[in-house]
Amino acid sequence: MAGFDKRVGSYAEAMEGIEDGMTVLAGGFGLCGIPENLIAEIKRRGVKNLTVASNNCGVDGFGLGVLLEDRQISKIFASYVGENALFEQQMLNDEIEVILTPQGTLAEKMRAGGAGIPAFYTATGYGTPIGEGKEVREFNGRHYILEEALVGDFAIVKGWKADRYGNVVYRHTAQNFNPLAATAGKITVVEVEEIVEPGELEPSQIHTPGIYVDRIIQGTFEKRIEKRTLHS
């Protein structure tokens, strides 16, 4: 790595520095746009006691689900965790702390974390169990709860194309939480399908500007489909 060249040569190098007890923000929605190889590298390293923020927690045997097998996650912020038997079991046994977070609030927590905003007010969750114990303020006759931002020791992100400067574009709905996570990692690692020459990506079309990105690696992806639904 030199200057603005963010490329790294291996997945081991991509996740260098991850340690027990760290917080990891992950992009992806369901199995769409998940950093599958970076997750696999975290599994390989065997780091434990991780706090993870991700909309979902993968499925059994794929995505973040693989980190459950060796009990590497001790706490997770997620909006929906339904598709995973091992997860359910660990949740019922209190082996994993689950902070259920409304999807829009989770996205905004990452956005705010990356944008230097420590907390924000939202109407989402007011009057529900999510609002309990949180500061409430009234603006223009409506009630809002205070939600705190999230930052990660690492952010793990799946992009489509990037250049060596770390400018990233996402493909279709594989964008989802990825650009938000990318802004909020102390170390942001992006894996992509293709690394292109600087100048090939149209500057006005960049989703994640390179300033947010620390490491870039090109990988190959299984891209598993969770619910294959065809036109009848």
Added chain:
Amino acid sequence: MALTREQMAQRVARELEDGFYVNLGIGIPTLVANYIPEGVDVMLQSENGLLGMGRFPTEEELDADMINAGKQTVTARPGAAIFSSAESFAMIRGGHVDLTVLGAFEVDQEGNIASWMVPGKLIKGMGGAMDLVAGAENIICTMTHASKHGESKLLEKCTLPLTGAGCINRVLTDLAYLEIKDGAFVLKERAPGVSVEEIIEKTAGKLVVPDHVPEMTFAD
């Protein structure tokens, strides 16, 4: 006769207006897309970051990077836009979506909704439902009027943990179409062959019954 799921979707679809941006939840709300009236153009918003959701893909169009909020593979229609989850919920929270249709376990006469958690049962999460109910001005709740055991789901006060407070203004059940106004359900329409008496009997919350309650009609 109670409405079928398809008839419920058909009835909700009549509330769609030309030029509406609409978010459809999972279940019966999803079926609404099959009954968009002739001459009405709506853009479907999927909260994972797609405005202008199209039909399901053919085998050739199938793409792992193209899914909806129910994680099903979909296509984008011409004129669609794709964006991040933060942008998607800015649209939702900011009140830019014209109509939201979602399911519920319980709704009460104050417009409270419970739809995500049954204590003692496994909790899977609220997904985007709390943001949707907090952000939308215009929400239609689709649900069965009573449980299998005959217990009303239209209550004076929700018994389950809430998804949102004071946010629901319209409910379509398998028996009736109702508005929530000034702390009461107002009966607007009844399902074909369903009597006002049956609806009164199955509504635990305060119910206002106008002199005339028209019967819904459906083309065969």
